[in-house]
Amino acid sequence: MEYKFSERVKSLKPSAIREMLKNSSDPNYIPFAAGNPSEEAFPLEExxxxxxxxxxxxxxxxxxxxxxxxxxxxxxxxxxxxKEKYNIGNEDDELIITSGAQQVMNLATKSLCNEGDTIICEAPSFIGSLNSFRSYKVNLCGVPLENDGINLTILENSLRNNLNVKFIYTIPNFQNPSGVTMSLEKRKAIYSLAKKYNVLILEDNPYGDLRFTGENLPSIKSFDTDGRVIYAGSFSKILSPGLRVGWCVANKNLTPRMVVCKQTEDVHTNIFAQMVAYEFLTKYDFNKHIERLQEIYRKRATFAMDLIDKYLVPYGIKYNRVEGGLFILCDIPKTITAIDFCKKAMEKNVGIVPGNNFLVNAEDICYDFRLNYSTPSYEQLEKGIKLLGETAKEVL
Amino acid sequence: MEYKFSERVKSLKPSAIREMLKNSSDPNYIPFAAGNPSEEAFPLEExxxxxxxxxxxxxxxxxxxxxxxxxxxxxxxxxxxxKEKYNIGNEDDELIITSGAQQVMNLATKSLCNEGDTIICEAPSFIGSLNSFRSYKVNLCGVPLENDGINLTILENSLRNNLNVKFIYTIPNFQNPSGVTMSLEKRKAIYSLAKKYNVLILEDNPYGDLRFTGENLPSIKSFDTDGRVIYAGSFSKILSPGLRVGWCVANKNLTPRMVVCKQTEDVHTNIFAQMVAYEFLTKYDFNKHIERLQEIYRKRATFAMDLIDKYLVPYGIKYNRVEGGLFILCDIPKTITAIDFCKKAMEKNVGIVPGNNFLVNAEDICYDFRLNYSTPSYEQLEKGIKLLGETAKEVL
Incomplete structure (x- = not known):
């Protein structure tokens, strides 16, 4: 029979990255496209x-x-x-457990947005969240990201000019895909703007603990006095993504609606995994574990950036040094599009993600690609970035 | 701040049963309201x-x-x-893993239904599925259930008179809450009607393996030659519900859309739990395990039904003897509504669920209640059904 799909999913495409991963079983494939935590980061014995x-x-x-x-x-x-470590959550907030932080995006949208409402996001932004928003037929409005976070002028214009903006979606720390961290000033400004235009903020912070250099900045949720910020946390990068455990801190008038939606989706999150997370937090030295992870990613990021300096920068490829997280966004000279560059890299078996995948309109022409340094081995990092250099030499 | 919730969740109420369970920590509380597998059914050592x-x-x-x-x-x-055990799935079908069977209901609705489309369900039916359908703002149409399954005349009228019917939702084996099993004739008839009116069938079969008497009947999916049936399976009742692993067998043009929706919800199902399910299926004697479960539930159901005969039937309470599953639906004489009867039972610390919770319109007056015999201990079964007898004596 012929299937008629719902309007909301008709335009929804599978994540290009996850599709790429499915075809990455070739042992020679170099995995710069994923966002997997490093294997050495898992506390296996524990x-x-x-x-x-x-x-x-x-x-x-x-x-x-x-x-x-x-x-x-x-x-x-x-x-x-x-509360104690990050000043997140007050007596008007509640915390609920979700099946990964992805489910927070889903539940927030499902609870708050009617079809046609607007969600403002950073451009570029995390494709998984964008697809979650799209799956509720909302209007997505992308606001350009600068080196210190979202462009405030364009953000305010977007808040002024869009009808029914429900929330601003932001990843303030080591943003995916850009690696950008929002400055303290912009964190305060975005909260003020949300207040001024009476919209919510969905603050997604999967990478915050993975800062390996520089100073931690307070989360936007830590300024929140009127229940305006929905905070999404995740064990995926600090314990295990396979367990699918995340959490949400939000006003206690909001969380019950999200819980009702969650009931209709998966009843509850795998309870064994929740117990594992609890035991790990309480029976082991979590701070020491985080320090170990930071060291892992510091070493990897430094190694990757040194290779980029050596093999890519000479061809005019630019990037900002990252202070944490898992990703580096590389700008290529505008003589070849990101898609074509990534195709050329794929011919050499190197998987990188063209930046247009992270845009509201994935058809937009784009000149950057995302490189992940947590998934590959050191050997693959070296070999892969060299091969990207050869690609650059050929096409730039 | 004031929150404006989406239209789709405004009318959505938390499951009355799950709410009841939250308040059931009193050690004297008798849990006939849940649908938990018996503790002795878990293969702990394995x-x-x-x-x-x-x-x-x-x-x-x-x-x-x-x-x-x-x-x-x-x-x-x-x-x-x-395929081998149940003749389910052919070369045009695909199988995907979900976070419990609940997620199949959610993904099927999300993929197929626009707001305002119609889903036809049995009346009464499983509240978790109904809420999942409601959360996409569909029109629910309940068709009365008889002792051998859905009323076919009313089903055909509903198919004829509703616009945009997308699928018929049915639990053919030991239905929740009624315990009813659909006859072979009705299974064939429902498939023919679906074909005639060109709609899909969502066949939910969490209890099929828990038949402890009588003959197994073929699933509707086993007749499916044109990709019309979406089949939902679950490990919740045959292995562990806490693991949250279910599966879906559906046409391979349909499953990719469900997969895209799943990406936006929880990325993937806890992988450790999937591996546990796989190892259990392949390294142990699964058929023997199922026989053990059937024996557990045969003993429990028989014990419960004997007590009902002794303590409730004398007061005019009626029920159909069940052949499998976890639930018995009891009809009370129409001198007191189910809600009032259940409130009286709750005063004696016995939790049963009034039937109206399983209706499309939960405000409808209803004269039956659902009794679960898998969660309580034998002692609780005896004490609880006696107390229900006392309740009946007082109010009937």
Whole structure:
């Protein structure tokens, strides 16, 4: 039979990156396209010990149905932890557990946006979130990103000129794909603008703990006095993405609606995984673990940037040195589009993502590509960036 | 600030049952309201062994990002298994892994239904699915359920009189909440009607393996020659609900859209849990495990029905003997509504669910309640049904 799909999904395309990953089983393929945490970042022994202990001491809780809000001890611990460490959350806020931070984007949109409402996002921005927004038939409005965060003038124009803006979506730390971190001034300004135009902010912070140089900046949620910021946290980059555990801190008048939506989607998040996260946070030295991760990514990023300096910069490719996160965005001279450059790189078995995938309109011509330095081995980093240099030599 | 919620969630209420469960921590509370598998049904030793082995042999796969479609070995195994054991799936079908069967309902609706389209469901039906449908602002049309399944005359009238019917939602085996199993004739008839009116069928089969008496009937999907049936399977009742792993068998032109939607919701299902399911299916005697479960539920159901005969039937409460699944629907004489009866039972600390919760319009007056016999202990079953008898004595 012929299927008639819903209007909302007709235009929705699979993530180009995830599609790329599916075809990346060739052992010679060099994986700069993914956003996987480094394999050496997983606390394998700890997770082994924790899993065995949970299944020994508390197996029924780990295997039985649970409540939609999340595993109570994890919720309570994270609330205190987020408050004490980051000043996130106050007495009017609630914390719920989600199936990865991706589900926060989904639940926020589902709860708040009617079809045709507007969401303002950074341009470029994380394709997974953009697709989540698109899947509710909202109007996406991209505001250019600068080296210190979103362009405030264009943001204000967008707030003024779009009808029914529901929220501004931002990744303030080591943004995906740009690697950009929003300055303190802009964090304050974006909050003021949200207040002035009475819209919400969806603050997505999967990489915040992965700062390996420079000073931590306060989250936008930490300024929030009137329940305007929905904060999304994730264990994917600091523990394990396969476990699919994230969380959301938002006003307690907002979270119950998100919980009702979550019930209709997956009932609750895998409870065993929530217990693993809780045990890891409480029974091990989490700060030391984070320091270890920062060291892993500092080394990798430095290694990658030195190679870029050596092999790509001579051909006019530019980038900003990153202070954390997993990605570097490289600007290529405007003699070849990002898509064509990435195709050429793919011919050499190097997977990088053309920047247009991160735009509201993926058909826009674009001259940058995203390079991930957490997934490949050091050997692959060296070989891959050399090959990108050869690509540049050929086409630039 | 004041929040403006989306139209689609404004009318959405949290599941009355899940809300009830949250307040059920009183040790004297008797849990007949849930739908939890019996604790003795979990293969604890096997899951312990499997988990340790996965984290020893293949930890990175278990903790890293994975593909949205699901864990490849599990997909391949389930495809063969479903085909060989149940004649489900043909060369035009694909199988994808979901975060519980609940996500199948969500993805099918999201992919296929525009706001205002119609979904036809059994009345009564599973509240979790109804809420998932409601969350996309579809028009729900309930068709009365008889002892052998949906009323075909009313079904055909509904197909004729509703605009844009996208699918018929049915739980053919040991339906939740009614316990009803659809006859073979009706299974064939519903498929013919779907064909005649060119609509799809969403066949939800979480309880099919839990038949403890009588003969298995073929699934509607097993008749499907033109990709008209979306089949939802689940590990929740046969392995563990806490793991949140289900699957969907549907035409391969349909599943890619569901996969794109899944990407926007939770990226992929917890991969460790998928590996546990795979190892359990392949390294242990699954048929023997299912026989053990059937024995567990046969004993429990028989015990519960004998008590109902003794304590409730004398007061005019009626029910149909069940042949599988987890639920018994009890009809009370029309001198008191189900809601009032359940409130009276709750005063005695017995949690049962009034039938109106399973209707399209939960405000409808209703004279039945759902009793679950898998969650409580035998002691609680005895004590609780006695207390329901006392309630009946007082109010009927």
């Amino acid at each position: 997770i082994k010990e924790i899993s065995a202990r949970i299944l020994c001491e508390n197996p029924i809780t780990a295997l039985q149905y649970s409540v939609t809000e999340g595993y109570k001890p994890l919720i309570e611990y994270l609330k205190t932890f987020m | 899951i312990k062994e499997i988990s340790a082995r996965i984290l020893c042999e293949n930890p990175i796969t278990a903790l890293q990002y994975s593909v949205t479609e699901g864990y490849k070995p599990l997909i391949e195994y389930l495809k063969t298994f479903m």
